[in-house]
Amino acid sequence: MNKLSLGILLCLSLVIFAVIDVISGSVSIPFQEFKAWISGSQTSEVFNLIVLQSRVPKALTAILVGAALSLAGLLMQTLFRNPLAGPYLLGISSGAGLGVAILVMGAGLIGFSVGASYSITFAAVLGALVMMLVLLTVSFKIKDVMTLLIFGVMMGSIATAIIGLIQFFTSDFQLKSFIIWSLGSLTAVSYGELSIMAIALLLASSYTLYHHKGLNAVLIGEDFAKMLGIKVLHIRISIVVITGVLAGLTTSFCGPIGFVGVVIPHLSRLILKSNDHLLLVPFSLLLGGNVLLLSDILAHLPSNGMSLPINSITSIIGIPIILWILFGKKNLSQTF
């Protein structure tokens, strides 16, 4: 199958999964009725409420979050030249979590109450950016990719430990707000928040596609890219900002979602047998959207009105793939 056919197939499957995601759930919607609703002949208030206010935003969230995490993961793997880099494994999501913890619970400690969702978003993006900057600074000193990976994991653990300390000293009310946020879910993301995510993703994808040449060269090596006239520092800073913003936004809206960011770019490379970012970027975006939609469909399979935590589903799918990458490849650098 050629690359264009693969792309078309992913677009089709995205639409099919989105429809399945919209019609399945605690209240099942028969497909015929959904079709009638799409054509305008079915205009029940309940349908409008369920579909427009709950299911469609949730499906759009899955697509956007899956795509955003995949793009963030792809860029981190390029920057660190490591197929195991990703926002979750390298502690970027934990950094976003720490930002929110400091805002929600830390503000409580000094007598303030924080409720506005946009301040949570800002704190998450800031936390992710700070973590990404620390990693980037250390990456100048530590060239060994495995050491850097371990450093990232340690940073994530430190962030989690600090969150634990803040939790210990905080009030019950603040703690409850934080725990509800940290459980994570694709539901409860407003159209306003979706618009922010869509704009950020559009800008990030456009930038990445425009600079695909530079990214391809950086993947080979920094000196190599510099000697081809690529502005490496500009690309490094841009990747830090893009991954920080995308990982921060997704974490603030949906909580930490693991393994999508690390697995999807790697699968894209394996399927396409290419590391050309002109192909990898759109393919990872589409594949990421598909996988998170599928995870969401799987999450409400028990059909007793409950949805399984999305993070558990992505971890169950993602961890075996990561183990396969670790044990199946003799030399990790050769996967690029």
Add this chain to the structure above:
Amino acid sequence: MSSEILHIENISVAYSKRFDILNGVNLEMASGEIIALIGENGAGKSTLLKTICGLLDFSKGSIQLFGKELNDWNKSSLAQKLAYVSSSENVRSIITVERFIGFGRYPYAGWMVKPSEEDTKLIQNALERCKIEYLANKTMAQLSDGERQKVYLARAIAQNAELIVLDEPTTHLDVKSSNTMFQLIKAQKEEGRAVLFSSHQIEKALAIADKVWVVDCGSVIETTPNKFYEDERLQQLIFGE
């Protein structure tokens, strides 16, 4: 008539404030010249090459490339004049050889990087010059060290630059492969290109070089292959007692 393409005046390079790895270096290189850079391990050969390419900063003095200060060059324009292959280049990725050589056309390419007719011609020419047409569709991960070195040189040739800088291009190569590599370097002169390369294979390197730069204790001595063999002190420096 050959013109000056590289002019180094009194440069010093340091990795720490206390110790200059190169100090007061003055050198010149003309177009179409082949220069062999020799010296002990750690003498500063790679440092000098990286400094000339703009990958390392120098603390004083000036470097002029093609009549213009190094720091005044737009990096993309400089990449059309100067190609560099690092000694630490070790590409073992899923990228095909043909696409890797295509990186050499990046300084000339537009946004899409769809190779133009000229790009395709130059990539094919580089494959032919290095006699590696048969590797075109293999991935870099599938190559031997010798094949990989030839591909790096082919990428530099495809860059169509006037000056090619090669840092130890024969490291890890067997006798046959290193002979081929030296022949390929020599052939660049016929194409009108200048080559500055470092090597520990002194006799083979000097056999193809017009000039020799000997790095010793932070300074660089310029000589010719014939004069090198007449100078006992220099020979002792390189070959030992």
